[in-house]
Amino acid sequence: MVAYMAVLTKVVSLEGWEPYQARVADCIARNGGEYVVRRGQAQALEGSFAHDRFTLFRFPSLEAIEHFWNSAxxxxEIKPLRDGLGVLDVWAVQGVE
Known part of the structure; x- marks a missing residue:
């Protein structure tokens, strides 16, 4: 069943993201994921949004997200490329069909 991975990012440094973004996009695609929203500007309609960017991926299953996330x-190799560049909240959620 389809699943989504949401990434909320508070950017610390604008410089240095390119190597991470190129590598992570390929790795996500190899694990069946695809962008739904790419670094979108989010607007809080209720409550607060203390981040600069919102990114949403669709995967074929929660297992596919876990496989990507836990891969060596x-x-x-990839996650360390973004060390110090931002603070991220990452969520995985089951979708509906």
């Missing part, structure tokens, strides 16, 4: 490639 992402954890050891």
């Amino acid at each position: 490639e992402y954890q050891n």
Whole structure:
């Protein structure tokens, strides 16, 4: 069943994101994920939004998200590329069909 991964980002530094973004996009695609919203500007209609960017991915399942997230490639090679560049909240949620 389809699942979504939401990434809320508070940018600390605008410089240095390019290597991370290029690598993570390829890794996500290889795990069946695709962008739904890419670095969109979010507007809080109720409550607050303390982030600068909202990114949403669609995956074929929660298992596909977990496979991507826990992969050695992402954890050891890609994720470290964004260290110090921002503060992220990352959520995975089951979708409906």
